[in-house]
Amino acid sequence: MALIVQKYGGSSVGNLDRIHHVAEKVIKAKQEGHHVVVVVSAMYGETDRLIRLASALTQHYEPREYDVLIASGEQVSMALLSMALNAKNCPARSFTGPQVGIYTDNIHTKARILKVKTEVIQRELEKDRIVVVAGFQGVNEHGDITTLGRGGSDTTAVAIAAALKADECQIYTDVDGVYTTDPHFLPAARLIPRISFEEMLELASLGAKVLQMRSVELASKHNMPIRVLSTFSDGPGTLVTFEDKTMQKRLVSGIAFSREEAIISLSGVPRKLGMEGHILGRVSEANIEIDMIAQNASTRDDTSDFTFTVNRREYQRAMSVIEELVTELDTMINIKTNSKVAKLSLVGIGMRSHAGVATTMFKALGREGINIQMITTSEIKISVVVDEEHLEKGVQAIHQAFELDKAESDKNPPFFE
């Protein structure tokens, strides 16, 4: 008998039929002999409806009251799921975040979980009931309702799983796991059966929107395995877990990419102490988020080339700031930009110990005649910026070069331990 925490997102409980379907899945796990705690998000569209109400009421709402308002969304879905379970003769009880004792800090609308009490849940599990818990919400030291910010239900599930020392935390979504790259984009993309927390973090932050980043961080910290599964189809999904030898042998795990990028290159930037901070400071003061940064010293004179990327919708604003700055600096800085680029990132813990990953990647792109406009690297990731029109070809070339479409078969242990 294992203890499993399952989390179902908003689209999984988006209507009454789906709530019945989720109830069946929960009952199946229970019938397999497991204790089950279920974390639910608000029904699809409900949180947005509540936010629209608040926005239509006033433009300056108190964060505390905003949290009170939107926390009601999960209260509805948890009650309905619990009703559906009880109606199917599966004893269940639902609890809000504050009722369970999910303690957070005081940062309304994006609180962080500090502590999860387990008494209430354990009392109910001992009575052999399913425990349904509202995701996304908690209570602060003053007894006020707090919410964790978008996607916070994943974090709730992982935090409860960690506090209960559960055997597995299952995150049910509308995709059936984590893929080597977006399968809508590249049909050859393959489901990754096991992936390390670290790789998942890189993939999550790079645009593979399967799991909320904070939940992966938390799972990693507590060594709590997360299984990403589909609510709507069967299958083993992807197990996100601590690093093992098999994963290390694998060179790369997946390719993440994001469109909607814009690149700004400055060449001839005087090499003065603090110059980079000066440039980026002005951009971020304008509340423009900078993604990638690369700098190279020029070999010809005492200047640098300085390149960074921003989200495309902030490109015009970023350019105004930069042009103003260049005028102020009164030097011979050249600006080169491209607002139609994409970022392509290769992720894999294997690349830590295997040289040549970058070479293989760049060669693959070169063979396709794709010009690399910028490169940044981290320990387990290589990101490049290419023309957006080359993105598809690029992903395909790299996917093939690393044989990501081939099943790992004997290279991997069985899906379930």
Next chain:
Amino acid sequence: MALIVQKYGGSSVGNLDRIHHVAEKVIKAKQEGHHVVVVVSAMYGETDRLIRLASALTQHYEPREYDVLIASGEQVSMALLSMALNAKNCPARSFTGPQVGIYTDNIHTKARILKVKTEVIQRELEKDRIVVVAGFQGVNEHGDITTLGRGGSDTTAVAIAAALKADECQIYTDVDGVYTTDPHFLPAARLIPRISFEEMLELASLGAKVLQMRSVELASKHNMPIRVLSTFSDGPGTLVTFEDKTMQKRLVSGIAFSREEAIISLSGVPRKLGMEGHILGRVSEANIEIDMIAQNASTRDDTSDFTFTVNRREYQRAMSVIEELVTELDTMINIKTNSKVAKLSLVGIGMRSHAGVATTMFKALGREGINIQMITTSEIKISVVVDEEHLEKGVQAIHQAFELDKAESDKNPPFFE
């Protein structure tokens, strides 16, 4: 500086414009120098929407989960009102029933309030904030969310007012007070400035649907004055308060009536011990609610006449039960019925000490040629059953006979003390 508890019902907070309007009213009271606690119902239609969701999900829902579900409705409206207040620079904080500490028994869906903690509210009032509280809900000894049943927000408001020893509990509705009779029915009806708890209870139970009965009982028990006011127009409303000399001088306060009644008369019922219980028992076993009961011993033989009324929509079922019973009893019982009658009730604490109220009433009806089919009386009430077609004429005649259309002017103390 007074402490006022205000309660706004579902139609008062039915949309965002109305919530702004309510916020203005609350701010006005605050600007007049009062501490204000506001109790709100769910936005109009919201509770029904949630109940429809539950009913569409399953026919057999757990009462505990039903309470969790519908309690979310007040959480939405309280947050929105608090936001509106804060947006108007009036510091406010909203609290659910469990957060305040409104402790109830364990009877889900119709819980009774056992205790109201005042610490949270008092702490906020000391900080000069408006306290917005969810009506209709509380928490039981296990920490489970409970609801008080329809109209329960009135009770929440009175219970909080009593616990805080507030100066007044103001119930805002869509009518501007309690009238001598329904003003839609009789334009001569006049607003009653002051009325006793006892009279209000009789009027409430007789169909003047202004205040929930349990809230009046609670107010009476704690001697907590309730003022009934309109959210949508200004005016002093009606103060429901403890009995005073002025009220006692007034013969009658108001006329309540209900249509949709049906009368069933049995004559020749054998006078045996327990016979009445036998008859009524069978009716109530069929879950038919009996309203009025009257019995007269026959002067000719050893039988009684036995008359009672039921709601018209239960008339057919009641008749089946009675016919079956009469067959069983195998005696010469005559059944006389009228399914198109109405009840008309005269209420006033003054009638306790003034003889002749009944005489005036019956004479007034007689002058109009209205036949009285049944009479029941209590200490401060006389109810008669008449043909429904005579109802309007009857109410008019009695209203005039007791000069209820005339202002009480010098007979009454000023509206506000």
